[in-house]
Amino acid sequence: MKVAEARKLLGVGPDASPGTIKKAFRHLAMLWHPDRNPAPGAGEFFARLSTACDYLLERAAAHGAAGKAAPRGEDRRQDIALEIERLCLGGEAEVVLESRRECAECGGAGHVESGHSQLCASCQGSGRVRHGRALFRCEACDGRGYTRRAPCPHCKGTGEAVVRRVLTVDVPPGVLPGDELRLEGEGYPAADKGRPGDLRLRIQLQPHPLYTLDGGDLVLERPVSVFTLLGGGTVTVPSPTGLHYLELRPGVGEARERSIPGAGIPARGKRPAGDLRVRFVPVLPAVQTPALAGLYRAIQAEIDRAGQDCMPELTAWEKCWLQGL
Ligand SMILES: [Zn+2]
Ligand SMILES: [Zn+2]
Structure with missing residues (x-):
């Protein structure tokens, strides 16, 4: 059981004293004890209340011993x-939580004493280092030019692990x-x-190759054959919780987005569940066969025969750019 859950069950705050916790439990026990409440599930709920009470009391005992005034660590x-x-x-x-500690190998100094002397890396053996025009005694080797100090191999000289x-x-x-x-x-x-x-x-x-998020809505693009968009049919759509099936009615192919209410990110607290929003991307055939070519021509002939303006965008374009030439 988690602390937050136990507190919620008993309706007590984080600062509740053992007395308050016991009082809250007694009050709820009057309502939920199976001897008093015959409702199914009352016994089970009473057991959870009892566990929550014990848990919080033990915690209060452990933390209370530290004294109420002790300052809490930083978040x-x-x-x-x-x-x-x-x-x-x-x-x-x-x-993964990373914390920096003093390197245990060198005690935080960043260097260790090696078995043999070596040329001082700071002064290249001269014993002196230059600051501007002046020369100073090299502190790394105490002016000797040689040192037994070597950078700590564990922390690479930083003194931190x-x-x-x-x-x-x-x-x-x-x-x-x-x-x-x-x-x-x-x-x-x-x-x-x-x-x-x-x-x-x-x-x-984390970016996802299929879904994007818009508030609590999941948005995805679904390629669909242009003939299914025009003629209707069933389109299967994936979601993290499983597959959904969208029925497309025969139409003019303009309904390029459909929503599945509640199929996005689930509800939490006061926030309602998001929707799954599916954007259809029309796909044209990539392969041609004589039979398909005949069918396309038949479709275009039927559109021309219909006598109505089936493709207003096309009509407007031709009127604008072809007439009068
Ligand atoms: Zn070290
Ligand atoms: Zn030196």
Whole structure:
């Protein structure tokens, strides 16, 4: 059970004292204890309340011992790039936290004493270094020109070591770029005995070869045969949660975008679910056969015979650029 979930179940805030937690639990227990409430699921819910209460009390005991006045560590902020699939479905994601510590090999000095003397790299053995016009005694070798000091091979002379920690993060479905995931206690350590700060992960989007995001809407381009767009038919559309089927009625090919309500990023909190927006890209045949060529000519002849203005854009163009020549 997570802290946030336990607090939500009992309806208590982060600063609730053990007394407040117990009081909140007693009040809810009166409503949900299976001896009092015959509703199906009441017993199960009571058990969850009980777990939440125990969990929060144990936490309060552990943290309370540190004293309320101990200052909390600083929050740590970092970005986490997630795929669109993760925003839709939720699940686990990994984040690498890097911290710089003093190099343990050289104690942070950046250099170690080597077994044999070598030419001082700072003064090239002269014992002196030039600053402007003046010469000064070389500090790296104390003016000797030779030194036993060598750059620490572990930290390459920086005196710092980079420590990497990999954390697994639970991503709930329905998060969007710019949202923040907060991992309690994973921030910077506190001075004294205070509890560490939180890790606040700002969500960023990894580019996807098929989908783009517009708010909570998923947008994708779907190539469709121009004859299906004109004549109608079923078009299959992928989404991170599965396939969708769009029925196209015979039309004039102008409805180039269709929405599937609620099939975008799922709802989260007060935010409603987004849509899946499908943009049709008309595709013309790349291969010609005599039979197809005959059919195309027959279609054009039928359009000419219809006597109406079937292609107003074409008519307007010809009127503008061909007449009077
Ligand atoms: Zn070192
Ligand atoms: Zn030197």
